[in-house]
Amino acid sequence: MKKILALLSAMMLTGCSGTENSENAIPTTQPVTAYIQEEEQLHIDEETGYAPLNYTGQAAIWLPYTLFGEIMLGKTEEQFRSAISEKLSEAQAENINTVYFHAHPFGDAYYNSDIFPRGGYLDAEYDPLAIVIEEAHSRDISVHAWINPLRCQTEEELADLPDDFIIKNWISDPECRSALSVNGRVYLNPANDTAVELICSCADEILSRYDVDGIHIDDYFYPTDDPEFDRPEFEASGCSDLTQWRLDNCSRFVKALYDTVKSHGSRLVFGISPQGNINSDYSTQYADVRRWCSEEGFCDYIVPQIYFGFKNEACPFEETLHEWEQLTRGSSVSLVVGLAAYKLGKEDKWAGDAGKLEWIEDPDIIEKQTALVNNSTADGYALYY
Numbered sequence: 001m002k003k004i005l006a007l008l009s010a011m012m013l014t015g016c017s018g019t020e021n022s023e024n025a026i027p028t029t030q031p032v033t034a035y036i037q038e039e040e041q042l043h044i045d046e047e048t049g050y051a052p053l054n055y056t057g058q059a060a061i062w063l064p065y066t067l068f069g070e071i072m073l074g075k076t077e078e079q080f081r082s083a084i085s086e087k088l089s090e091a092q093a094e095n096i097n098t099v100y101f102h103a104h105p106f107g108d109a110y111y112n113s114d115i116f117p118r119g120g121y122l123d124a125e126y127d128p129l130a131i132v133i134e135e136a137h138s139r140d141i142s143v144h145a146w147i148n149p150l151r152c153q154t155e156e157e158l159a160d161l162p163d164d165f166i167i168k169n170w171i172s173d174p175e176c177r178s179a180l181s182v183n184g185r186v187y188l189n190p191a192n193d194t195a196v197e198l199i200c201s202c203a204d205e206i207l208s209r210y211d212v213d214g215i216h217i218d219d220y221f222y223p224t225d226d227p228e229f230d231r232p233e234f235e236a237s238g239c240s241d242l243t244q245w246r247l248d249n250c251s252r253f254v255k256a257l258y259d260t261v262k263s264h265g266s267r268l269v270f271g272i273s274p275q276g277n278i279n280s281d282y283s284t285q286y287a288d289v290r291r292w293c294s295e296e297g298f299c300d301y302i303v304p305q306i307y308f309g310f311k312n313e314a315c316p317f318e319e320t321l322h323e324w325e326q327l328t329r330g331s332s333v334s335l336v337v338g339l340a341a342y343k344l345g346k347e348d349k350w351a352g353d354a355g356k357l358e359w360i361e362d363p364d365i366i367e368k369q370t371a372l373v374n375n376s377t378a379d380g381y382a383l384y385y
Contacts, residue, residue, distance in 0.1 A: 050211045052213040052214070053141070053142040055098065057380045058336045058379060060099065060380065061091060061096055061383050062146065063087075070083075072110075072122060080126065085135050096141065098142040100271075100273075101128075104202055104206075105148050105151070106148065106151060110128045111130070111209070112130075112209065129145065129212075133212060142214075143213055144212065144269070145203075145210070145216065146216040147203065148218065149220070149257065150221065152187060153185075154185050154186070158186065167186060177191075177233065180229060190246075191245075191249045199253055199257065204260050216303075217254075218305075219274050219281075219287070222285050247288040255298055271299055272302050273304070273338055276307055278324075292333070293331050300334065303382050304324050306320050306338055308351070311358045312348070313353070313355055314351075325378065337376075337382070338384060339366055339369055344365070345359065
């Protein structure tokens, strides 16, 4: 575990239509061991011979766009491959079996896309997602393409993109409600059918072209709680409860993404990484995590970002972990616990007086948290730097 934390630290030194619808001593244990499903359990594609590399217990890392400036910008294909190979070999040595690769962070593409413009860190003619898949699969590491469904470019960034880019057209049309601006950044409107279709087209394009093992989304749901954001759609809906209506809108596009993934093969997985604070999921982002964890057809695994120390005054780690265990108890949804390795050595200003120095004073906090996760009903953990 110390090696993987050191690795991660090094990595970071670096046309419009639509209708409206409804984050003590702990006994130590070994890291989660990778388990590859038996071949007879898998659907083997007749053309590619590929079967998803998905595991009963995840030990995962996120590979976010914030890393791309170091390993991608200004790099040749060979340099990028070498950097990814090094990271994945180190991860493999620490029993990491899954990576969430940021393929679509801001309405852009770090893969070959006919829909979205190439990401700003990609200034050479190679395909990062294809390389990550090849290098990861050669090490029996699963790759989930990580997309941000709603978050897009800033208005300033859109101005520099080709005029035929669909989101640029939407935001330039004052009558269009598929994409909306919040404080200068554009977001797809989850209440709009055309926007939901575009979200699913992103997943469909990736799944059609790449042997990814699944699709992964994080906690960018509603960008604001301002009632003005989607007032026309809400008023047209006939609903009287704005909160419930927005919860239903998010559930609608989450369900649509799940169905898109499963249309490409039942063994492919769809995962969601919401905030670890369940109350905030509902009050600020309208993410109906209770429903997604209890009803079939929304996700295969959920990765709450339990980015809190044991002494956090609002959401202490162990208590919050137990809350998520309760949500997923008796469910087919696997619980994978998101851990805040990025907080190591830093003051946690939102943790209250009792917890603000915990990540500085306890350098073994992540090891303690993974040990607790491994002794819980969770199916693994994921590290974010």
